[in-house]
Amino acid sequence: MQPPSIAELLACFLARDLNDGEELQVGIALPIPEAAVRLAHLMHGPNMELIFLGARMNVHHLHHLPLPAFGWDNRVVRWTESFSDRGHRFDQVKDWHRRVFFVGGLQVDPHGNTNLIGVGEDYQRLRFRGPGSVGTPTLTTHVGRYYIVLNSHTPRIFVPRCDFVSTVGWGDGGADARTRLGLPGGGPRYCITPLCVMDFTEDDKRLRLKSLHPGVTLDQVRAQTGFELVVPDEIPITEAPSEAELHFLRTRVDVDGALRKLG
Amino acid sequence: MTMRTERLLDEDSASAWLVSGMTVAIGEPTPMALVRQIVRRGLKDLTVIGSGLALDLLIAAGCVRKTISYYAGGGFGVPVAPMFRRAAERGEIEVWECEEGILTSGLEAAGKGLPFLPWRGGVGTSLPVINPDLKLFTDPVNGETLLAVPAIRPDVALLHAAQADAYGNVQHHGGPGWIDLFLQRAATRCIVQVEKIVPNEVIRANPWATTIGRADAVVRLPWGAHPWYSRGWYVQDSALLQEYVTAATAAAERQAPEALQRFLDFYCREPASHADYLERVGLKRLLALHEY
Numbered sequence: 001m002q003p004p005s006i007a008e009l010l011a012c013f014l015a016r017d018l019n020d021g022e023e024l025q026v027g028i029a030l031p032i033p034e035a036a037v038r039l040a041h042l043m044h045g046p047n048m049e050l051i052f053l054g055a056r057m058n059v060h061h062l063h064h065l066p067l068p069a070f071g072w073d074n075r076v077v078r079w080t081e082s083f084s085d086r087g088h089r090f091d092q093v094k095d096w097h098r099r100v101f102f103v104g105g106l107q108v109d110p111h112g113n114t115n116l117i118g119v120g121e122d123y124q125r126l127r128f129r130g131p132g133s134v135g136t137p138t139l140t141t142h143v144g145r146y147y148i149v150l151n152s153h154t155p156r157i158f159v160p161r162c163d164f165v166s167t168v169g170w171g172d173g174g175a176d177a178r179t180r181l182g183l184p185g186g187g188p189r190y191c192i193t194p195l196c197v198m199d200f201t202e203d204d205k206r207l208r209l210k211s212l213h214p215g216v217t218l219d220q221v222r223a224q225t226g227f228e229l230v231v232p233d234e235i236p237i238t239e240a241p242s243e244a245e246l247h248f249l250r251t252r253v254d255v256d257g258a259l260r261k262l263g
Numbered sequence: 264m265t266m267r268t269e270r271l272l273d274e275d276s277a278s279a280w281l282v283s284g285m286t287v288a289i290g291e292p293t294p295m296a297l298v299r300q301i302v303r304r305g306l307k308d309l310t311v312i313g314s315g316l317a318l319d320l321l322i323a324a325g326c327v328r329k330t331i332s333y334y335a336g337g338g339f340g341v342p343v344a345p346m347f348r349r350a351a352e353r354g355e356i357e358v359w360e361c362e363e364g365i366l367t368s369g370l371e372a373a374g375k376g377l378p379f380l381p382w383r384g385g386v387g388t389s390l391p392v393i394n395p396d397l398k399l400f401t402d403p404v405n406g407e408t409l410l411a412v413p414a415i416r417p418d419v420a421l422l423h424a425a426q427a428d429a430y431g432n433v434q435h436h437g438g439p440g441w442i443d444l445f446l447q448r449a450a451t452r453c454i455v456q457v458e459k460i461v462p463n464e465v466i467r468a469n470p471w472a473t474t475i476g477r478a479d480a481v482v483r484l485p486w487g488a489h490p491w492y493s494r495g496w497y498v499q500d501s502a503l504l505q506e507y508v509t510a511a512t513a514a515a516e517r518q519a520p521e522a523l524q525r526f527l528d529f530y531c532r533e534p535a536s537h538a539d540y541l542e543r544v545g546l547k548r549l550l551a552l553h554e555y
Contacts, residue, residue, distance in 0.1 A: 002390040029342075052440045053441075073498070073499075074292070074492045074494055074498070075498060075554065077438070080438075088444075089363065089367060089441055089445075090363075090364050090367055090368075090384075090443075115389075115457065117360065117389065117393070118351075123393045124354055125352070125354060126351065126352050127352070128348075129343060129347070129348045129351040129352045130333050130336075130343060131334055131336030131342060131344075132332050132333055132334045132335055132336070132360070132416035133334070133360075133361075133362035133363055133388075133390070134333060134341045134362060134363060135333070135363035135364060136362065137362045137384045137388050137390065138363060138364030138365070138382075138383075138384025139384070141385075141386070142383075142384070158534045164389040165387070165388045165389045165394065166362070166388055166389070166390070168386075168388055171387055179451075181386055181408070182383070182386060182407050182408055182409075183383070183387060184383075196360055247554075
């Protein structure tokens with residue numbers, strides 16, 4: 001079998017971290033999280049509820065789900081059992097502690113705060129105008145946990161301070177950072193990139209290297225991160241997908257090989 | 264003998280409700296036929312609540328002064344909508360920065376006749392800094408820090424749905440889009456374009472399926488969401504969306520506006536009617552998009 005691409009590796013890593021019974025909400029243009037939730041649903045999460053485009057579904061019984069295909073394809077509503085979000089989105093955020101979510105970002109700071117608004121010092125004259133926050137501020141305020149998932153790992157993304165913050169991770173730092181702001185959700189759990197997996201230190205809630213992907217060196221990660229990363233004494237290699245995971249991923253989730261094309 | 268008033272309008276009469284300077288909210292699935300009418304009529308200085316292609320097209324055509332913006336990207340194959348990005352970076356449009364929870368709170372405040380509603384999502388972020396209309400306040404009950412979101416009152420909401428009767432009873436296929444009912448409740452007037460008009464008996468056979476009970480106008484515009492999808496009718500025309508993205512990207516990033524102007528002329532300004540537009544797209548192409 002062809003060895004896993006980095007995107008496949010990350011999808012399998014994420015899938016293992018998702019638990020049966022959870023609600024998994026994935027926005028558009030997030031292929032790795034989308035593949036991960038579908039893989040987890042098939043392999044160990046028959047009671048998971050998947051939420052795509054506001055449509056809630058359980059598709060465990062399907063041999064394979066061709067849609068959504070990593071983007072905005074409304075045909076996904078064919079599998080909908082209910083529209084929790086249609087016309088009254090956000091009316092039940094009190095129950096979002098069992099919901100899991102995923103965010104990307106133009107910038108990420110050492111405490112996992114992220115930015116989808118834009119890059120530049122002056123908001124009126126941004127150097128790069130981003131897409132905007134979508135629903136990420138509200139979701140990350142309330143969900144039980146979320147993952148920061150990035151398609152590249154560079155010093156322009158990992159910055160000491162975001163120009164603008166659209167989602168609060170651990171604010172100014174500290175285990176009580178979110179409590180102080182009155183944010184009930186559990187905050188970001190991991191930040192994953194094509195180079196490594198990071199978690200947060202228990203006390204200061206600062207980004208810490210958790211594992212390196214096969215073939216990636218610590219020096220490489222340091223050079224590509226615009227601030228000092230907490231580095232533990234021992235750094236494991238990100239666990240490779242099992243044969244079963246890769247088989248399920250390639251034959252029932254990502255049949256067209258989109259994650260292999262991503263690299 | 265008195266008669267119940269029909270709310271069925273043709274596309275010209277309905278779009279005559281739209282005038283320069285209004286706040287126009289655009290639903291999802293996207294009422295593209297009415298959006299094209301805005302371009303054809305050359306409206307200016309609109310405040311637009313919308314995202315994706317509709318927003319970008321209106322900016323490209325010079326119709327927009329301000330956007331109430333939660334998301335401009337991704338959905339049609341680009342990270343950031345090209346003309347939105349360019350206009351925002353150059354300060355050519357005003358951006359009222361928000362996000363979905365804040366937007367729906369503002370719309371709900373309008374619907375409920377309140378000056379504002381409190382919201383938690385956005386506390387701790389830059390949103391109240393870059394949008395001073397969003398005010399952090401201490402709630403008088405528990406002393407928590409929350410955002411006060413002012414009422415957002417669209418002059419008109421433009422929506423697309425599957426069917427309606429002549430009296431403004433609207434039924435979506437597979438449910439309304441996520442924001443449609445918020446927009447309808449908040450807006451002063453609501454125009455819904457539909458794939459077909461059905462007899463009132465069809466509505467009464469399943470009143471639970473009626474998603475909007477009192478649209479101010481319904482307009483029969485079959486294929487009216489094209490090049491976007493219309494649930495249960497057709498899927499999105501990805502090739503045409505890509506044609507727009509290519510033209511808009513050239514205009515935004517390479518100072519080559521010709522293709523974008525041709526796109527606006529050919530699909531929006533020159534067709535005298537929605538039927539003319541559909542002829543330009545072509546029957547074969549449309550039929551290939553049938554969903555089922």
